[in-house]
Amino acid sequence: MLNRHTAPPATTAARLHIEEPKTIHLANGLPVYCFCNNSYDAMRLDLVFDAGTAFQTKKLLASTTNNMLKEGTQKLTSHQLASRLDYHGAYLDLSVNKDTAWMTLFCLKRNLNYLLPLLKSMLVEPGFGEKDFEHLNSKQKNEFTVNSQKPKHLARREFNKRLFGEQTPYGQTAQLDDFDNLDTNDLKAFHKSFYHHANCRIIVSGPVDDRMMHKLGENFGDQWGNPGEVTGFDQQTSFQAGYHPIQRDGSLQSAIAMGKPMVSRAHPDYTGLMLLNTILGGYFGSRLMANIREDKGFTYGINSQLVSLRQAGYLQISTETGQQVTQAAIAEIRKELIRLQQETVGPEELELVKNYITGSLLRSLDGPYAQAERFKSILGQDIGMQYFAEILQKIKNTDTDQLQHLAKQYLDPDSMLTVVVGEK
Amino acid sequence: MIQFESFTLNNGLRFYVHRDTTTPMMAMNILYDVGSRDEHPDKTGFAHLFEHLMFGGSINIPRYDEPLQRAGGENNAFTNSDFTNYYLTLPVDNIETAFWLESDRMLNLAFSKKSLEVQRQVVVEEFRQNYLNQPYGDVWLLLKPLAYKTHPYQWNTIGKEIAHIENAVLEDVKDFYARHYNPNNALIAITGNVELEQVKALAEKWFGPIQPGLKPTRQLPAEAAQTEKRHLEVERHVPLTAIYKAWHIEARNHPDFYATDLISDLLGSGPSSRLHRQLVRKQGLFSEINAYITGDIDPGLFIVSGKLMSGTDPKKAESAIDKELEVFKNKPVRLQELRKVKNKVLSALAFSSISILNKAMNLCYYGYLGDANMVNQLADSYRAVDADQVQAIAKSIFNDSNASTLYYKSAQETTK
Numbered sequence: 139m140l141n142r143h144t145a146p147p148a149t150t151a152a153r154l155h156i157e158e159p160k161t162i163h164l165a166n167g168l169p170v171y172c173f174c175n176n177s178y179d180a181m182r183l184d185l186v187f188d189a190g191t192a193f194q195t196k197k198l199l200a201s202t203t204n205n206m207l208k209e210g211t212q213k214l215t216s217h218q219l220a221s222r223l224d225y226h227g228a229y230l231d232l233s234v235n236k237d238t239a240w241m242t243l244f245c246l247k248r249n250l251n252y253l254l255p256l257l258k259s260m261l262v263e264p265g266f267g268e269k270d271f272e273h274l275n276s277k278q279k280n281e282f283t284v285n286s287q288k289p290k291h292l293a294r295r296e297f298n299k300r301l302f303g304e305q306t307p308y309g310q311t312a313q314l315d316d317f318d319n320l321d322t323n324d325l326k327a328f329h330k331s332f333y334h335h336a337n338c339r340i341i342v343s344g345p346v347d348d349r350m351m352h353k354l355g356e357n358f359g360d361q362w363g364n365p366g367e368v369t370g371f372d373q374q375t376s377f378q379a380g381y382h383p384i385q386r387d388g389s390l391q392s393a394i395a396m397g398k399p400m401v402s403r404a405h406p407d408y409t410g411l412m413l414l415n416t417i418l419g420g421y422f423g424s425r426l427m428a429n430i431r432e433d434k435g436f437t438y439g440i441n442s443q444l445v446s447l448r449q450a451g452y453l454q455i456s457t458e459t460g461q462q463v464t465q466a467a468i469a470e471i472r473k474e475l476i477r478l479q480q481e482t483v484g485p486e487e488l489e490l491v492k493n494y495i496t497g498s499l500l501r502s503l504d505g506p507y508a509q510a511e512r513f514k515s516i517l518g519q520d521i522g523m524q525y526f527a528e529i530l531q532k533i534k535n536t537d538t539d540q541l542q543h544l545a546k547q548y549l550d551p552d553s554m555l556t557v558v559v560g561e562k
Numbered sequence: 563m564i565q566f567e568s569f570t571l572n573n574g575l576r577f578y579v580h581r582d583t584t585t586p587m588m589a590m591n592i593l594y595d596v597g598s599r600d601e602h603p604d605k606t607g608f609a610h611l612f613e614h615l616m617f618g619g620s621i622n623i624p625r626y627d628e629p630l631q632r633a634g635g636e637n638n639a640f641t642n643s644d645f646t647n648y649y650l651t652l653p654v655d656n657i658e659t660a661f662w663l664e665s666d667r668m669l670n671l672a673f674s675k676k677s678l679e680v681q682r683q684v685v686v687e688e689f690r691q692n693y694l695n696q697p698y699g700d701v702w703l704l705l706k707p708l709a710y711k712t713h714p715y716q717w718n719t720i721g722k723e724i725a726h727i728e729n730a731v732l733e734d735v736k737d738f739y740a741r742h743y744n745p746n747n748a749l750i751a752i753t754g755n756v757e758l759e760q761v762k763a764l765a766e767k768w769f770g771p772i773q774p775g776l777k778p779t780r781q782l783p784a785e786a787a788q789t790e791k792r793h794l795e796v797e798r799h800v801p802l803t804a805i806y807k808a809w810h811i812e813a814r815n816h817p818d819f820y821a822t823d824l825i826s827d828l829l830g831s832g833p834s835s836r837l838h839r840q841l842v843r844k845q846g847l848f849s850e851i852n853a854y855i856t857g858d859i860d861p862g863l864f865i866v867s868g869k870l871m872s873g874t875d876p877k878k879a880e881s882a883i884d885k886e887l888e889v890f891k892n893k894p895v896r897l898q899e900l901r902k903v904k905n906k907v908l909s910a911l912a913f914s915s916i917s918i919l920n921k922a923m924n925l926c927y928y929g930y931l932g933d934a935n936m937v938n939q940l941a942d943s944y945r946a947v948d949a950d951q952v953q954a955i956a957k958s959i960f961n962d963s964n965a966s967t968l969y970y971k972s973a974q975e976t977t978k
Contacts, residue, residue, distance in 0.1 A: 140771065142622035142666055146658035148633035151586075177584045180912045208833075217843070220834035225902040227909030246909055273843060280849045280869065283801040287697045388799070390690045423627050435683025438691050458691050460683075490632045497634020497653060504585050505916065 150493045154527040156503055159341070159513060162351065164359035166335045170351070171513060173343035173506035181247055182507045184341040184514055185261070185358075189239035189332035192307035192371045192449075196324055197316040202275065203328045204232050204239045209274055210265035216273075219260070226252050236308055237448045239332070240514065247345050254357045261333055262362050266322045279317040286314070289386060289393035289559040290458060296384060296557045297395035301452055303376030308450055334363020339517055343506035373449040375399055379552065384559045392464040392560025394457050396471060398553055400444060402451035403519065409532035410544045415444040417483060417491050417541075418474065418549075419455055421498075425474045426455065434470065436463045448519065453548075461561050468556065478545040482538040492534055499530055563938050564921050566751075567758050568929070571765060573774040574746025578925040578934050579761045580753040582918050588654040588754025591922035592664055593930055595749075596742035597644040599714040599782060599860065607721020610641040611685050611730055612738055616648065618677030620667035633659040641719050644859040645930060651919055654754045658764060665768035668748065671739060678732055685727050689720050697800040701867075701970060708794050709808045709863055709966040713785035744775030751925035753918040785810070785861065792966040797973045802849060803870045804970040805879055808863040809959045811855060815931060821947040821955050822855055822864065827903040828895060828952075829853040829886075830866060834902070837866065840886055846871055847879045859931070864959055876969045887960040894949040907944050 159171035194200040208230065210216040223230060229244040241261070245253055285291040295311050302309030340358065342350070377399050401407055419426035419442030426440045440457035459467040483491075503509055503526060516525060566580040598609045616639065617626050630637055635652030650660055693699045702718050710716035721727050750769075752761050788810060812818045830837040830853025837851045851868030870879050914920050915937075928936040 140767065142662070142669070145623075145629045145632075146656075146662050148629075148656040148659050149653075150634055151653065175584075178916060180909075180916065217834060217839055220832065221902060224832065224834045224906050225898070227905040229906075229909065229913075244909070244913060246912055249909075276871075277849055280802055284697050284869075287799075287801065289695065390695045391687070421631065423631055431684055432680060435680040436687070438684055438688040458687075458695070460687055460690065490628060493634050494631040494636075497631075497636065500634065500653060501587055501636065501651060504587055507916070 156523045158522050164355050170340045172346050173509045174346040175506040176345045181344040183243040186240045186339045190237040192236045197312045201234045203325045204234050207260050209270040211259045212263040258357045293393035293395040293557050293559045307371040330364045334365045336365040341510045343510040381556045389560045391458045396556045397454040400451040400453045402446040409529050410536045413533045418442045436467045472551040475549045475551045482542045576749045578751040583755045589651045589918040589922040590660045591649040591751045591926045593749045593926040594646045595747045598719040599643045606717045607727045610719050613641045614681040619672035621670040623666050661764045661768040712783045745772050746774040749926045749929045751922040753922040791962040795969040797971045800972050803972045806968040807866045808966045809964045811864045813861045814859045820943045821951045826853045826855050891956045894953045
């Protein structure tokens with residue numbers, strides 16, 4: 139008789155086996171990290187710069203400079219560049235976060251020879267044409283305007299400002315007027331300072347061979363750009379806890395962003411906090427989801443994130459709830475935070491979350507492109523891929539008393555900032 | 563190339579198995595042949611609401627998510643107008659956990675009142691979050707009933723209105739399950755470092771004993787040919803006026819599909835495309851513009867959508883779109899331009915055949931269309947498209963009598 143009641147035995151990986159990328163340095167010292175894997179036809183190439191928003195002296199400068207790299211070079215118009223990229227099957231992602239800026243290329247192996255010099259040209263001789271800039275800027279401004287009507291975006295912006303301090307590198311938050319304060323001279327200056335070989339790291343993944351490495355050296359191994367010293371930034375966080383509602387008339391839902399500054403990766407408490415955060419709101423079965431979505435039906439989704447930047451860390455709980463249940467939802471979030479402080483997490487739940495995290499890490503490191511993505515997130519922090527194996531071990535070794543201790547120390551709801559965007 | 567094997571159990575459940583030795587994970591994808599097109603016009607939103615209920619516990623297993631998480635797994639699902647799709651990934655060593663969980667919820671659900679009450683609320687919040695409380699959120703709630711007058715595609719998967727979801731009762735839900743959630747109404751794909759015999763044995767053990775149901779025959783009212791241009795204007799609290807145009811196209815399995823898909827790329831996918839170049843950059847009428855097809859299984863839609871630059875008259879903007887389409891219809895596309903969009907597609911296809919989850923989804927999807935091996939023929943299908951075909955199809959699609967247009971006007975602009 140088939141027993142459908144009992145779960146079949148399941149195992150959890152005891153440890154993660156992960157290899158460091160193969161590292162070489164080009165003639166100019168530029169490091170190239172390879173996740174070589176011949177099972178695939180497709181390549182991924184990441185060019186990463188320490189050129190995130192924290193480095194900018196004017197708002198929107200970092201992201202606009204980065205986005206403009208795709209809007210033509212000194213040799214090709216915006217249209218010509220776009221056509222050539224498309225013709226050679228290139229998928230290009232240009233983006234920034236607070237610490238870094240990157241250009242990520244996906245293409246077939248056979249197209250890389252053509253695309254490498256094109257990418258190089260985009261990086262060293264971008265067009266920064268006036269018309270192209272006007273077009274991009276107005277597009278971004280329009281997107282900003284639309285986003286300004288989305289409760290989630292408004293909540294996030296306000297949260298970011300108050301979490302770090304509006305005048306700080308991490309806390310600076312763009313407003314509509316800022317789009318009118320940019321010009322191409324600003325972009326050229328930022329580009330000159332930050333987009334050069336001494337401020338660049340390359341990650342290449344997929345079927346990388348010697349010929350390809352040679353081509354990379356040919357294109358990116360010279361003294362490209364203007365290698366002066368990159369001006370760093372100093373994040374001096376200015377945080378105040380408190381409750382901040384923002385009116386948005388006619389809102390059917392409220393967006394809530396709640397959290398506080400936290401320690402970052404280097405701190406000994408960090409791995410325990412990763413585990414604690416997962417229990418709180420880091421997976422579908424979390425305390426917040428189980429209560430606020432699955433039990434109360436207040437929301438389509440609620441989660442908590444623990445984020446580690448280069449110079450700071452933070453916790454952010456986010457959700458969009460029905461208008462009429464906003465305060466009730468906040469009360470439940472507070473309840474869950476307090477619960478973690480007052481009760482220890484039971485052995486079954488703890489084991490479940492540890493197993494889930496193991497699976498999740500395995501999944502996020504599956505294959506060369508996923509590994510490249512993970513590696514990109516730890517660049518410039520003096521850690522390698524072994525870091526992921528190590529944190530898994532530490533998480534597995536964290537016990538329930540340690541978790542409660544961390545909750546008491548870090549999760550007091552009254553120590554948090556709460557931003558609510560919705561009908562008053 | 564996705565090498566795979568297939569087999570069917572006595573109860574009609576179809577399996578596809580693809581071996582991938584490069585990963586420690588495996589994926590299981592289950593496609594049920596029921597979508598929002600199968601709903602009653604007074605009880606819409608059911609297929610999607612039901613998808614939520616599938617996670618509320620099955621007859622022998624009170625909670626679906628926990629045992630999966632314990633086994634290091636993750637899962638999700640989606641519903642569209644044509645079918646409902648569930649998927650999970652987990653370390654391949656725990657393959658039996660996947661079979662245990664999925665077979666039990668195919669066998670029978672727990673059907674608790676509480677689960678229905680909560681998920682009703684959750685779906686109502688989803689409706690609000692994605693369709694009502696966002697700028698441009700309700701576009702599809704307006705566009706679909708404009709383009710479709712008889713076919714069930716006229717309503718969205720989320721439902722025609724919140725009330726339909728709020729009024730759903732347990733009896734309706736049980737009935738829906740009994741009709742559609744049967745082994746002979748489903749396809750399953752397993753990808754990962756697995757052996758065919760191993761999968762067969764597990765399939766027989768866990769899914770074999772499940773009785774087939776009466777396979778529902780699908781007899782949907784066909785959409786009558788549109789004979790006149792349709793037009794709708796609404797005003798909303800959004801910063802920019804937007805235009806949406808829809809034309810009827812052939813079904814997914816029609817030979818025209820691949821050419822039609824490439825037409826949407828030629829016209830409106832990214833900065834090198836025609837509409838972007840002409841209407842955004844050169845004429846400065848639009849802030850952004852895109853073209854795409856809905857990809858529905860029954861005859862779907864070709865969409866052009868764009869946001870206007872502030873102060874632009876929507877009539878002028880629509881005229882400009884029509885003019886570009888006339889150019890497209892009257893002059894065969896150049897070889898290089900066609901090759902460009904093909905190369906982009908080929909690149910995308912190569913990337914989509916990497917992840918075990920994508921492969922599992924594709925095997926089910928193409929199996930559902932009639933032949934799982936279609937997934938290996940896609941590249942050739944796109945390569946085979948020629949300029950004459952493109953021109954002929956463009957001429958048949960882009961006519962006023964086939965068009966539905968929505969002006970989504972900015973109330974803020976109007977008051978300026």
